[in-house]
Amino acid sequence: RRRNMHVPPGPKALPLLGNVLDIPKKDVHVTFRDWANIYGKDLMKVEMPGETLYVISNKKVMVDLFEARSAIYSSKPTMTMADSSGFKNSIPLLPYNARLKTSRRLLKQGLSPAAVRSYFPYINNRTALFLEALLKDPDDFVRHFTRTAAHTALKIAYGYEGVTEDHHLLHTAIETMEIFATVVNPGRWLVDTLPILDRIPVSFPFANFKRVQEESRPVVFETVSKPFEEVKKHLAEGTADGSFSSYLLQSEKPDPETEDCIRWAATSIFLGQSDTTTATLSWFTHAMVKFPEVQKKAQEEIGRVIGNDRLPEIQDRDSLPYVNAIMKEIFRWQPIISMLPRSVVQDDKYNGYFVPAGTYLLANIWAVLHDPEVYPEPEKFMPERHLKEGVPNPLDVTFGFGRRVCPGMQVAQSQTFGTMAAMLATLNLKPQKDEHGRDIIPETRTVDGLIRFPVPFKCAFVPRSEAALKLIERGAEHARSVPDRLERWSD
Numbered sequence: 001r002r003r004n005m006h007v008p009p010g011p012k013a014l015p016l017l018g019n020v021l022d023i024p025k026k027d028v029h030v031t032f033r034d035w036a037n038i039y040g041k042d043l044m045k046v047e048m049p050g051e052t053l054y055v056i057s058n059k060k061v062m063v064d065l066f067e068a069r070s071a072i073y074s075s076k077p078t079m080t081m082a083d084s085s086g087f088k089n090s091i092p093l094l095p096y097n098a099r100l101k102t103s104r105r106l107l108k109q110g111l112s113p114a115a116v117r118s119y120f121p122y123i124n125n126r127t128a129l130f131l132e133a134l135l136k137d138p139d140d141f142v143r144h145f146t147r148t149a150a151h152t153a154l155k156i157a158y159g160y161e162g163v164t165e166d167h168h169l170l171h172t173a174i175e176t177m178e179i180f181a182t183v184v185n186p187g188r189w190l191v192d193t194l195p196i197l198d199r200i201p202v203s204f205p206f207a208n209f210k211r212v213q214e215e216s217r218p219v220v221f222e223t224v225s226k227p228f229e230e231v232k233k234h235l236a237e238g239t240a241d242g243s244f245s246s247y248l249l250q251s252e253k254p255d256p257e258t259e260d261c262i263r264w265a266a267t268s269i270f271l272g273q274s275d276t277t278t279a280t281l282s283w284f285t286h287a288m289v290k291f292p293e294v295q296k297k298a299q300e301e302i303g304r305v306i307g308n309d310r311l312p313e314i315q316d317r318d319s320l321p322y323v324n325a326i327m328k329e330i331f332r333w334q335p336i337i338s339m340l341p342r343s344v345v346q347d348d349k350y351n352g353y354f355v356p357a358g359t360y361l362l363a364n365i366w367a368v369l370h371d372p373e374v375y376p377e378p379e380k381f382m383p384e385r386h387l388k389e390g391v392p393n394p395l396d397v398t399f400g401f402g403r404r405v406c407p408g409m410q411v412a413q414s415q416t417f418g419t420m421a422a423m424l425a426t427l428n429l430k431p432q433k434d435e436h437g438r439d440i441i442p443e444t445r446t447v448d449g450l451i452r453f454p455v456p457f458k459c460a461f462v463p464r465s466e467a468a469l470k471l472i473e474r475g476a477e478h479a480r481s482v483p484d485r486l487e488r489w490s491d
């Protein structure tokens with residue numbers, strides 16, 4: 001029966017090797033977009049050694065499969081390397097099973113709009129402290145983004161007093177995130193294609209991947225367990241704040257399995273938030289250095305709507321449409337995740353093509369966000385395009401689809417918007433000068449990895465005025481004067 005059904009078209013493949021020799025090491029999404037223009041945007045077949053990929057480059061097909069048929073298209077391909085490195089229960093890697101459903105239900109509660117609103121005062125205060133730290137040490141701006149995102153994530157996930165001052169925890173958590181980015185790397189680890197290799201002993205020659213797994217597991221275990229046990233201790237002592245973990249531990253009265261889901265959901269907040277926010281804000285900084293006219297327009301809007309007496313906050317989003325359009329354009333121009341993996345759990349048919357159970361699907365969201373028919377001149381950074389009627393909102397694509405859509409999208413947008421607006425209100429983001437006094441304009445290139453970062457570049461952060469400097473100082477002073485706690489939320 002299968003033999004009589006159509007497979008999607010795709011580039012010519014070699015026996016055993018498939019298309020692997022034609023796939024570049026970097027910017028695979030660009031090659032896949034170019035191939036999709038020839039072989040089809042709906043479904044395109046790409047052969048890898050031991051695996052057939054179906055690549056989707058059309059938003060309608062992503063919605064048809066991942067949303068309308070989400071009951072069978074919400075699973076994930078197995079990542080043996082990541083599973084054996086301690087991430088088997090991490091939410092982004094879970095297949096669509098009972099555990100995933102429980103975890104998503106918990107995340108939905110803890111990251112609900114009401115819960116996220118209760119985090120606003122904390123995030124706004126953190127932003128003020130970020131501006132102060134940035135001015136003290138501007139060259140290290142990416143590290144400031146990471147530390148702020150990591151602090152916020154730890155606070156939302158665990159909340160107890162002192163969690164953000166625990167340098168060992170912060171260090172271990174950031175290390176866990178780096179391990180995650182290393183071991184979840186489709187194509188890098190042979191064991192992902194040949195899972196049987198996972199059984200070889202660590203002492204085996206060339207078993208470097210086994211040593212990576214052995215070294216990773218205790219670090220991951222510590223990040224997942226230590227702060228969570230601390231929350232339980234604070235709950236028992238009556239000193240817990242209104243964090244994700246403390247709220248769910250109280251409201252769910254969980255059995256051991258549900259408790260383990262809460263434990264991993266809390267870790268997923270950290271894993272989901274830190275690098276993604278850092279990369280997005282790095283692209284924002286990059287864009288502001290390159291496009292000063294956009295920066296100026298945004299600053300005019302902030303001056304007109306907010307004035308100079310206070311810092312803009314997350315709650316100002318609706319009254320700052322141009323700054324909001326910049327955020328949308330950042331997420332469209334440089335989506336920090338370019339392709340979404342999925343696995344289908346039963347045989348299916350779509351537009352006459354056969355999709356066998358277990359097929360590895362890749363949704364090329366970068367291609368959708370760079371489709372010239374939807375976003376003319378897609379390589380150009382043009383926030384204005386989002387102020388026109390009828391332009392599809394990139395935020396509907398950049399955070400994924402259906403039952404696996406990013407559960408942290410409200411936090412992500414709030415933190416990104418708040419930081420962007422506060423930076424624009426107080427600072428001019430300018431190119432640095434070379435030894436001849438000429439502007440160093442960064443090239444728009446990406447570092448290869450799970451999350452798309454711009455290649456390192458320089459930026460000068462210059463306070464816009466004496467009053468802006470005072471605003472930063474006052475904001476930071478205020479942030480230090482209020483208790484470093486999260487309030488409880490209720491739905």
Ligand code: HEM
Pocket residue numbers: 091092093094104111268269270272273276277280336337340341398399400401402403404405406407408409411412413416
């Ligand atoms: C700039 C920020 C962010 C972007 C662009 C982003 C994007 C994404 C995307 C594209 C996915 C996969 C969706 C799919 O497969 O359909 C995802 C999954 C996920 N994100 Fe985010 N994310 C961001 C921030 C966050 C934050 C702040 C959190 C937590 C507070 C978070 C938690 C997660 C989790 C737990 C998953 C896995 C969900 C699952 O597999 O069911 N993300 N994110």
